[in-house]
Amino acid sequence: MTKIKYLCRSNFKAIKMSIEQIIRDLIVESIEKCYHQEIDSSLVQLQNTRKEFEGDITLVVFPFVRISKKSPEQTAAEIGDYLQQNVPEVEKYNVVKGFLNLVISSEYWVSVLNSISSVSNFGITESSESSNLVMVEYSSPNTNKPLHLGHIRNNLLGFSLSEILKANGNKVVKTNIVNDRGIHICKSMYAWKMWGEGQTPENTGIKGDHLVGNFYVKFDQEYKKEIASLIEQGENKESAEQNAPSMHGAREMLLKWEAKDPEIIELWTMMNQWVYAGFDVTYKALGVDFDKIYYESETYLYGKDEVLRGLNEGVFYQNEDSSVWADLSAEGLDQKILLRSDGTSVYMTQDIGTAKERFQDYPVNKMIYVVGNEQNYHFQVLSILLDKLGFEFGKGLHHFSYGMVELPQGKMKSREGTVVDADELMAEMIEVSRKTSEELGKLEGYTPEQAAETYTMIALGALKYFMLKVDPKKNMLFNPEESIDFNGNTGPFIQYTYARIRSVLRKATDREIELVRNISITSDIPAKELQLIKLISQFPVAIKEAGDNYSPALVANYIYELVKEFNQFYHEFPILIEENSQIRNLRLVIAETVGKTIKTGMKLLGIDVPERM
RNA sequence: GCCUCGGUAGCUCAGCUGGAUAGAGCAACGGCCUUCUAAGCCGUAGGUCUUGGGUUCGAAUCCCAACCGGGGUACCA
Numbered sequence: 001m002t003k004i005k006y007l008c009r010s011n012f013k014a015i016k017m018s019i020e021q022i023i024r025d026l027i028v029e030s031i032e033k034c035y036h037q038e039i040d041s042s043l044v045q046l047q048n049t050r051k052e053f054e055g056d057i058t059l060v061v062f063p064f065v066r067i068s069k070k071s072p073e074q075t076a077a078e079i080g081d082y083l084q085q086n087v088p089e090v091e092k093y094n095v096v097k098g099f100l101n102l103v104i105s106s107e108y109w110v111s112v113l114n115s116i117s118s119v120s121n122f123g124i125t126e127s128s129e130s131s132n133l134v135m136v137e138y139s140s141p142n143t144n145k146p147l148h149l150g151h152i153r154n155n156l157l158g159f160s161l162s163e164i165l166k167a168n169g170n171k172v173v174k175t176n177i178v179n180d181r182g183i184h185i186c187k188s189m190y191a192w193k194m195w196g197e198g199q200t201p202e203n204t205g206i207k208g209d210h211l212v213g214n215f216y217v218k219f220d221q222e223y224k225k226e227i228a229s230l231i232e233q234g235e236n237k238e239s240a241e242q243n244a245p246s247m248h249g250a251r252e253m254l255l256k257w258e259a260k261d262p263e264i265i266e267l268w269t270m271m272n273q274w275v276y277a278g279f280d281v282t283y284k285a286l287g288v289d290f291d292k293i294y295y296e297s298e299t300y301l302y303g304k305d306e307v308l309r310g311l312n313e314g315v316f317y318q319n320e321d322s323s324v325w326a327d328l329s330a331e332g333l334d335q336k337i338l339l340r341s342d343g344t345s346v347y348m349t350q351d352i353g354t355a356k357e358r359f360q361d362y363p364v365n366k367m368i369y370v371v372g373n374e375q376n377y378h379f380q381v382l383s384i385l386l387d388k389l390g391f392e393f394g395k396g397l398h399h400f401s402y403g404m405v406e407l408p409q410g411k412m413k414s415r416e417g418t419v420v421d422a423d424e425l426m427a428e429m430i431e432v433s434r435k436t437s438e439e440l441g442k443l444e445g446y447t448p449e450q451a452a453e454t455y456t457m458i459a460l461g462a463l464k465y466f467m468l469k470v471d472p473k474k475n476m477l478f479n480p481e482e483s484i485d486f487n488g489n490t491g492p493f494i495q496y497t498y499a500r501i502r503s504v505l506r507k508a509t510d511r512e513i514e515l516v517r518n519i520s521i522t523s524d525i526p527a528k529e530l531q532l533i534k535l536i537s538q539f540p541v542a543i544k545e546a547g548d549n550y551s552p553a554l555v556a557n558y559i560y561e562l563v564k565e566f567n568q569f570y571h572e573f574p575i576l577i578e579e580n581s582q583i584r585n586l587r588l589v590i591a592e593t594v595g596k597t598i599k600t601g602m603k604l605l606g607i608d609v610p611e612r613m
Numbered sequence: 614g615c616c617u618c619g620g621u622a623g624c625u626c627a628g629c630u631g632g633a634u635a636g637a638g639c640a641a642c643g644g645c646c647u648u649c650u651a652a653g654c655c656g657u658a659g660g661u662c663u664u665g666g667g668u669u670c671g672a673a674u675c676c677c678a679a680c681c682g683g684g685g686u687a688c689c690a
Contacts, residue, residue: 045632047632050633052633052634053633058633060632060633062632062670062671065670066670072670096633097632097633098632098633098670098671099632099633142690179690182689182690183689183690184689184690321688323687323688325687325688332616333616333686334686334687335687336687337687337688338688339688340688341688342688344688346688346689346690347689347690372684373617373618373683373684373685374683374684374685375684375685375690376617376618376684376685377616377617377684377685377686378685378690401618403618403619403683403684404683404684406683410683411683411684436652437652440650440651440652442650442652458652469626469627470625470626470627471626471627473618473619474618474619474626475618475619475683475684476625476626477624477625477626479624479625482624482625482639482640485625485638485639486652487638487639487652487653488637488638488639488652489625489626489627489637489638489639490638490652492652493638493652493653495652496650496652496653497653499650499652500649500650500653503649503650504649504650507649508649553627557627557628557637560627560637560638561637564637567653567654568654568655570649570653570654571645571653571654571655572654574648574649575649576649577648577649591649612650613650613652
């Protein structure tokens with residue numbers, strides 16, 4: 001067990017894993033040797049040493065004092081002695097209370113940096129033939145209104161999660177189920193037919209999804225008026241809601257649509273095309289995409305077939321009014337409707353059909369649905385229903401359940417117009433970004449096109465990072481008054497740090513300073529540099545945890561930590577002007593490696609980084 | 614009612630698979646641009662981690678209860 005054995009490995013992960021693994025194993029061994037008792041290695045709690053103490057790896061010794069029957073300090077010292085004698089990389093140790101802080105040699109950290117700086121895709125695990133295929137469903141818009149801030153969160157989470165899963169060695173298929181049928185689109189259709197006066201995106205200049213959304217709002221306004229007047233005429237609220245003419249009209253359209261009435265299908269096709277054209281623009285601006293798009297109008301029939309099969313097989317039952325139900329009382333849940341009494345499909349019906357389609361189309365090992373937490377119950381039920389229908393994948397579905405985006409006044413409501421529109425928000429942020437760039441004179445010398453590309457990149461960086469840095473499971477708040485910051489813990493801060501690093505590297509080239517990636521250093525690594533190397537080396541761990549926990553926020557938080565540390569370093573120490581050439585080269589390699597890590601990490605969040613800003 | 618998720622600084626959030634003195638950013642106040650980009654750096658101030666019990670060497674973290682808030686709860690999606 002010599003030092004050379006670990007230092008020669010080119011794969012960084014192997015090195016890092018092995019040093020911790022070696023220490024772990026030897027701790028178990030030392031307990032046996034010193035206290036004559038075998039322990040489970042799960043008792044060995046290793047953590048990164050906190051910044052305020054000397055050391056790199058810390059062992060919590062409290063769990064062993066029961067075994068040693070000695071004070072925590074003494075126990076720590078005995079284990080420390082053993083490790084120092086038997087692990088060459090353990091240079092020295094110190095004990096603070098019950099914590100054993102191990103100091104790992106500079107040589108070890110230099111070898112870590114060397115192995116990281118020599119690879120181009122540090123942190124990324126490539127997929128292979130035998131990798132799992134994960135399907136990620138995200139976005140899944142309704143075609144009756146434009147995308148809003150809630151959809152932005154969904155899209156960014158879905159895209160980023162897909163990138164993170166890829167970086168963990170999975171094959172990923174990004175998919176989108178477009179909810180293009182149902183009562184909601186019929187409402188827009190009805191309103192357009194009644195009050196549209198032939199408006200089109202072309203003759204109004206309004207983006208297609210917004211135009212259709214306007215009619216959805218119009219429907220709701222008229223519907224409410226009708227209800228009010230019916231109530232005035234003496235009807236109760238419930239029957240007024242049922243009997244309002246516009247609701248009748250929309251429902252009739254839905255029935256006609258399911259009956260494939262040519263006129264309705266034509267109207268539906270036309271309005272959906274308007275919406276798709278609009279969505280494409282928004283998706284492109286957001287930088288998200290899909291490998292496969294499903295349409296509810298095509299999958300709901302499969303769902304219907306499956307439900308009827310379930311009915312025949314006695315898995316489901318039918319009421320006198322001919323509606324079809326699932327009895328979930330055995331699972332501790334309620335009765336769930338699967339087909340309405342008029343025979344039309346509900347949301348659940350089509351999701352069953354879509355799931356079946358997907359597993360027929362792809363050899364999916366894992367299906368992930370990126371859908372808001374308001375639908376937790378829906379997916380719990382979907383999983384059970386698919387299982388009941390005999391699909392072995394039913395139980396393995398994963399609902400990536402994320403929190404709502406709330407405004408200071410509470411939840412966003414499309415119909416009430418209290419939504420933050422996706423297109424508008426992006427446009428506003430790009431405008432703020434442009435102004436800031438101009439005021440700071442950051443993009444002087446760029447062509448207008450280059451400048452636009454950069455300030456757009458910064459605006460989207462701000463928006464995306466803002467959404468992704470928050471734990472996906474939690475609700476988050478967006479205050480339109482305060483909007484989204486460009487300073488502090490933000491995307492632009494990270495992008496700025498990257499641009500600074502690129503600038504330093506360009507200047508190094510200009511000044512003909514050679515950058516030697518295979519570092520040899522005769523002195524100890526200075527503290528700040530060491531801190532950075534340790535942080536960089538945590539990147540693969542951050543990616544793995546983000547993948548295991550389905551949390552882009554973990555990547556965002558990691559990058560922020562790294563960047564904050566780098567900025568302190570940058571401020572405090574010269575890189576190019578440093579006279580000691582070994583130190584100068586070390587700093588250059590660290591800067592380059594931090595830059596590489598930022599770029600890779602931000603890519604996992606779907607955020608680009610600029611050469612200049 | 615029942616189910617479920619959450620409550621950490623004035624605000625927005627980290628930390629939550631138990632470990633050292635609970636961290637950032639914003640906002641406030643005070644410093645730092647003739648040195649590699651000040652969208653930056655440093656400092657000051659700001660906390661009964663909702664409350665009350667419990668588990669143990671140790672609890673923001675785990676368990677129980679209460680309070681407050683979000684979401685869901687049989688023909689919306």
